[in-house]
Amino acid sequence: QVQLKESGPGLVQPSETLSLTCTVSGFSLTSYSVSWVRQPSGKGPEWMGRMWYDGDTAYNSALKSRLSISRDTSKNQVFLKMNSLQTDDTGTYYCTRDSPGFAYWGQGTLVTVSS
Amino acid sequence: DTVMTQSPASMSTSVGERVTVNCKASQSVGTVVAWFQQKPGQSPKRLIYLATNRHTGVPDRFTGSGFGRDFTLTISNVEAEDLAVYYCLQYDSIPWTFGGGTKLELK
Numbered sequence: 010q011v012q013l014k015e016s017g018p019g020l021v022q023p024s025e026t027l028s029l030t031c032t033v034s035g036f037s038l039t040s041y042s043v044s045w046v047r048q049p050s051g052k053g054p055e056w057m058g059r060m061w062y063d064g065d066t067a068y069n070s071a072l073k074s075r076l077s078i079s080r081d082t083s084k085n086q087v088f089l090k091m092n093s094l095q096t097d098d099t100g101t102y103y104c105t106r107d108s109p110g111f112a113y114w115g116q117g118t119l120v121t122v123s124s
Numbered sequence: 125d126t127v128m129t130q131s132p133a134s135m136s137t138s139v140g141e142r143v144t145v146n147c148k149a150s151q152s153v154g155t156v157v158a159w160f161q162q163k164p165g166q167s168p169k170r171l172i173y174l175a176t177n178r179h180t181g182v183p184d185r186f187t188g189s190g191f192g193r194d195f196t197l198t199i200s201n202v203e204a205e206d207l208a209v210y211y212c213l214q215y216d217s218i219p220w221t222f223g224g225g226t227k228l229e230l231k
Contacts, residue, residue, distance in 0.1 A: 044220075053211060054168065056220040069219040070125075103167060107220075110158050110173035111213065117167055 011035035013043070013104050013115035020121050021094050027120060031087040031104030038062065038080055043087045044107040045078065048117075049100040059107060060087050094122045126150050126214050130223030136231045137202050145197040145226045147212035152192045156216035159188055159197045163208045171210075172197065204230070 017029035031043060038060070045057040058068040058078045066078050077090045087104060101117040127150040137143050147157065155175035160168035170179045172188035175195060185200045199206055207230060212223040 053225045054213075054222045056213075056222070059218075067218050071219070107215070110170065110215065111160075111168075112170050112173070112179065114167040114169075 011106060011113045013106060013113060015102060015104055015115045015118040017102075017118055017120070019119060020123065021098075022124055023095055023122055025094055026090060026092040027094050027098070029089040029102055029104075029118065029120075031089070031115060033085050033087070033104075033106070036106065038082045038085060038087065041106050042108045043080075044105050044111075045087075045089050046103045046105055047098075047100050048103070049097070052100075054103075057089070057091075062108070096122050098122050125219055126153060126217055126221050128212055128214055128221050128223040130212055130226055132226060133224065134227040134229065136229050138231050139202055139204055141202050142198065142200045143202060143228065144199075145210050145212075147190075147195045147197075147223045149193045149195070149214055153214040153216035155191055156214060157188075157190065157195050158213045158215065159186075160211045160213065161206075161208045162211065168211060199228075202228075 012034045014032050021027050042061045044059045046054050048054045060078050060080050075091050080087045099122045101119050103117045104115045106113040129148045131146050157175045159172040162168045171182050171186050176188045187198045189196045210226045
């Protein structure tokens with residue numbers, strides 16, 4: 010069955026870089042696209058960016074200068090890197106198979122930006 | 125960017141009632157809209173895709189409608205398990221954007 014699982018550090022220092030991994034199973038990254046979505050506590054979700062099935066990427070312009078998404082198809086993993094973290098980057102980060110239509114989501118990983 | 129304006133932000137209901145949640149897009153998105161239900165501590169769960177298609181296993185009391193700029197999620201015969209936050213999402217044009225959410229509570 011389709012599964013996605015996020016992993017990474019729970020705590021990041023301000024101004025540091027966040028690195029997250031999404032490990033998928035049950036489908037191929039060369040056939041389906043995966044997005045990253047984040048959600049501050051008590052607020053709505055925000056789409057961050059996408060790794061297309063063909064290896065191309067798309068980013069939310071609000072984050073584009075700080076964000077990079079890559080993948081390792083041999084390991085079934087999609088990576089997120091975002092630099093210059095601030096306290097308002099605190100929240101739960103999800104990866105989701107967005108094609109078609111965001112049907113499958115990981116459990117999310119809570120990232121806290123604090124010194 | 126396409127802004128999804130969702131209303132109301134919260135609503136109180138009773139078991140058995142019918143409720144509607146609305147999303148208005150700042151520009152036409154065709155039918156490329158999804159609706160999600162989110163309970164505390166859980167990931168969003170897709171209910172509806174392409175505006176009107178119910179996700180596998182979603183009860184038929186959940187109905188999506190709309191086209192262009194105006195979209196509605198209707199929950200008929202609300203059950204206690206439906207108490208959650210609901211979000212719309214347009215995935216027609218990047219950046220894909222979510223509505224602000226509607227919290228459904230019991231009276």
